[in-house]
Amino acid sequence: MTTAVRPIRVALVDDHEIVRRGFASLIAPEPDLDVVAESATGIEAIDAAHHSRPDVVLMDIRMPDLDGIAATARITSNPRLDQVRVLILTTFDLDQYVYDALRAGASGFLLKDTPPQQLLDAIRTIAAGDALLAPSITRRLIEEFAARPEPGADDRLGELTDRELDVLSQVGRGYTNAEIAQRLIISPLTAKTHVSRILAKLDARDRAQLVVIAYETGLVAPGQP
Numbered sequence: 001m002t003t004a005v006r007p008i009r010v011a012l013v014d015d016h017e018i019v020r021r022g023f024a025s026l027i028a029p030e031p032d033l034d035v036v037a038e039s040a041t042g043i044e045a046i047d048a049a050h051h052s053r054p055d056v057v058l059m060d061i062r063m064p065d066l067d068g069i070a071a072t073a074r075i076t077s078n079p080r081l082d083q084v085r086v087l088i089l090t091t092f093d094l095d096q097y098v099y100d101a102l103r104a105g106a107s108g109f110l111l112k113d114t115p116p117q118q119l120l121d122a123i124r125t126i127a128a129g130d131a132l133l134a135p136s137i138t139r140r141l142i143e144e145f146a147a148r149p150e151p152g153a154d155d156r157l158g159e160l161t162d163r164e165l166d167v168l169s170q171v172g173r174g175y176t177n178a179e180i181a182q183r184l185i186i187s188p189l190t191a192k193t194h195v196s197r198i199l200a201k202l203d204a205r206d207r208a209q210l211v212v213i214a215y216e217t218g219l220v221a222p223g224q225p
Contacts, residue, residue, distance in 0.1 A: 013039045040063070045068075053084070059089065077105065087110065089111070108122055108131060160198065177191040195210075
């Protein structure tokens with residue numbers, strides 16, 4: 001007898017009902033996805049996260065009473081909601097939104113005109129604990145930090161081994177575990193293990209936060225190959 005796999009619980013947050021209905025219609029036929037909540041404001045999104053305990057929140061940015069980035073920060077900073085992952089969806093392709101969303105704890109960032117199948121795949125990627133960081137998003141972070149002063153002393157990396165620092169620098173450049181394994185001449189499983197340990201030591205939610213940390217601490221500098 002096989003045990004049924006629980007569908008990925010999805011919460012929809014957008015101040016336009018027609019947009020929420022569209023996402024709900026897209027998700028409904030997928031047997032491994034289940035819409036468990038809909039919200040029109042940032043405050044409602046936080047309440048829904050507490051009551052519905054979704055795995056993934058599709059979060060709009062511009063909303064009444066509390067924007068999506070502030071709502072994301074409140075959700076991801078709450079230890080009772082540590083299983084909740086946020087995927088930012090917006091019509092606004094602005095660099096500052098990307099950076100602010102990742103700093104707030106979002107696990108990914110997509111535009112609302114993303115093809116339907118790519119959006120469904122993104123939900124599954126986020127639910128699996130991975131970050132959705134396309135090369136274009138990583139480049140945005142690089143450009144953001146290129147305009148900032150040189151980082152000062154930062155002791156967040158003090159607990160990492162030399163090999164873990166090597167791996168973190170590769171994560172910061174946007175490489176996958178398979179690519180890291182190839183570049184550092186280790187097995188993909190070893191790369192995955194290193195990333196898991198780095199996440200635990202730095203108390204980071206996912207790879208998105210690791211990319212931010214890599215740049216904030218100066219481990220990876222804009223313009224490095």
